[in-house]
Amino acid sequence: MSSFSVGFRSVGSVQVLDLRGELDAHTAAELEAAIEKCQQDECVQILVNGANLMYISSAGLGVFMAHIEEIREKGGDIKIAALQPKVYNVFDLLGFPMLFDITESEDEAVTKFQSPAPSA
């Protein structure tokens, strides 16, 4: 069975989700539940730390796609940080950097939440 878990941490007002293991069609429901919990807790600054994410399929990517617009409408964002190169390549292949804010480090993403760039 696929091994996947989501850990919860807070950095100031930012909710950090630590993803670990392999995110596929079997385990995507866990990420879905984690993002829904953030929304129930009225947290719209969500930082996904992918340092320990070993694999992602379209089912996992689809969870981000399904929530990003609603969270942005509430003034928040889902930022994705610290992806391993082989996982980042999947995001890049599909053009996700155009749609999501993907940073090299968690610190960089936290800083962006704390001092967002002015909109054009």
Place this chain on the structure above:
Amino acid sequence: MANRIHKLTIPSSTRYLEDVRQFVEIHAEKARLPEDSVQQLKMAVDEACANVIEHAYSGNTDQPIDIAVIVKPDRFTVRIRDEGVGFNPDAYQEPDLARIARSRRAGGLGVHIMHRLMDQVEYRQRGRTNECCLTKYRR
């Protein structure tokens, strides 16, 4: 190098997708494919099997999915067979990410991933059996 074939049958449940990825990885590494090709094959086969589970078998978890790895001197092919509802490849359109996000609907990316990652994606119907062949050529 002689042609080689390796087979795996799984029930149509997502809990077996990790087994499928491991099966593909083992044989792709044995065939000495480059690391990036191994990763791409794992993902494309995962997407194909997930589509069979969700769409061909509509979530029924006890139907068979037959997977065969076919190693030839110039190529590595993974053949996925099912007996569910067939996929119409003519209906495939490259997805618009922004539109998917606006629709707030997860899904629609799997077939796109298969086409982006593989050198060749073929669909066939043989009687009641649907067949999808995913091929990477040796560079």
